[in-house]
Amino acid sequence: MAVSKEKLLYDEIRELRAILEHIEALLEERLLGIDEPLPDEVEAIKEYESNKEKGKVELISLDDILGKKDD
Numbered sequence: 001m002a003v004s005k006e007k008l009l010y011d012e013i014r015e016l017r018a019i020l021e022h023i024e025a026l027l028e029e030r031l032l033g034i035d036e037p038l039p040d041e042v043e044a045i046k047e048y049e050s051n052k053e054k055g056k057v058e059l060i061s062l063d064d065i066l067g068k069k070d071d
Contacts, residue, residue: 051057
């Protein structure tokens with residue numbers, strides 16, 4: 001009799017674990033956002049990667065862009 005109760009409890013815990021894993025996956029999807037990029041974003045990424053391969057990408061300091069000077 002005790003064995004069947006333990007088996008039922010084990011089955012319940014296994015089911016709860018599966019539910020929790022599903023909830024975790026949903027939360028990660030919401031928090032991380034698994035959306036596909038929009039067509040214009042894909043194009044911008046391709047253009048950036050192409051320019052990077054050609055050596056046309058130049059890193060610029062944020063301070064230079066904002067016009068801040070070292071004092």
